[in-house]
Amino acid sequence: MPLDTIDTTLESVHALTPNVKQFLIRAEGHLFDFVPGQHVSVEFEDADGNARYRPYSPVSQPGTDTLSLAIKRYPEGACSTWMHDRTVGDSIPVTPPSGNLQLEDPDRDAVFVATGTGLTPLFAMATQHLHVGEGRTTLLFGERTQESVMYRETLDLLSASHEAFSVEYVLSGEDWHGRTGYVQDHLSAVIDDTSTPHFYVCGVPDMVVETKARLSDLEVPAGHVFTEGWEEGAVAE
Incomplete structure (x- = not known):
């Protein structure tokens, strides 16, 4: 069953390593309000046209209309391969941020x-x-x-x-x-x-x-x- 998603546009792509790229995506008019450590899921279609999802954690901070995702391409990775084939201007649907990994006590080492x-x-x-x-x-x-x-x-x-x-x-x-x-x-x-x-x-x-x-x-x-x-x-x- 398709999940609720936010429509974003790929603004820039930057190679971080030989097999990791940084993707800057923007959702115009939307404020990404999340807790650092949470993730979004990228929606893509498989070979049969079915919606599939893979989670990626933003490296950016909340409070803007953009997210920065660093994604490693795996030879057998359906979503990572799909993402690495995207170009600036492409649409990238993502789910709202979720997840339980977060900073528990900012004042502790x-x-x-x-x-x-x-x-x-x-x-x-x-x-x-x-x-x-x-x-x-x-x-x-x-x-x-x-x-x-x-x-x-x-x-x-x-x-x-x-x-x-x-x-x-x-x-x-x-x-x-x-x-x-x-x-x-x-x-x-x-x-x-x-x-x-x-x-x-x-x-x-x-x-x-x-x-x-x-x-x-x-x-x-x-x-x-x-x-x-x-x-x-x-x-x-």
């Missing part, structure tokens, strides 16, 4: 742990935390190679411009001067006091589940760890 495009909701939440919160903002971001790290220029600029913001990159597929391996293996090295911050985790399900287990081993209270909530089921499958 926050650690954001992301891999791949799992960065997108955490990017928006970290930006919000940096501007309205009182605590430190730490991002631990895992990718395979330096070429695959999206928004690196922006993240490095935030780190250089705000004493309360720091970012650590972890690469699993390239030897370099920085951290290597998997993000969950670097939690104790990056965070001195794991009892104080709230932890927000988003990325491939295996990483999310393993990160939650690692945080539990570090005696982080379960109530201090926040994810989208579906990852355990995906790993169990």
Whole structure:
């Protein structure tokens, strides 16, 4: 059954990495009022002409008529392939924002742990935390190679411009001067006091589940760890 959607127009497309593009969409006369960390679903037609939907989290902040979506193209991804084939001026229907991932306490130190495009909701939440919160903002971001790290220029600029913001990159597929391996293996090295911050985790399900287990081993209270909530089921499958 088709869902209620908002008509938007593709305003610009920008390559972030070899397989990730940023799409700026605008809904003229509409105000996108959402909580950073939530997502919209893009509506597209499958080969049989049926409406299908895929969720993407805005990296932009609420309060305007535009959304910025960073979407990775997968060879077998029906919606990601469709989006990467769009051009400026095309219509992009999206559902109203929804979802339960959000900043729980702006005044508490926050650690954001992301891999791949799992960065997108955490990017928006970290930006919000940096501007309205009182605590430190730490991002631990895992990718395979330096070429695959999206928004690196922006993240490095935030780190250089705000004493309360720091970012650590972890690469699993390239030897370099920085951290290597998997993000969950670097939690104790990056965070001195794991009892104080709230932890927000988003990325491939295996990483999310393993990160939650690692945080539990570090005696982080379960109530201090926040994810989208579906990852355990995906790993169990």
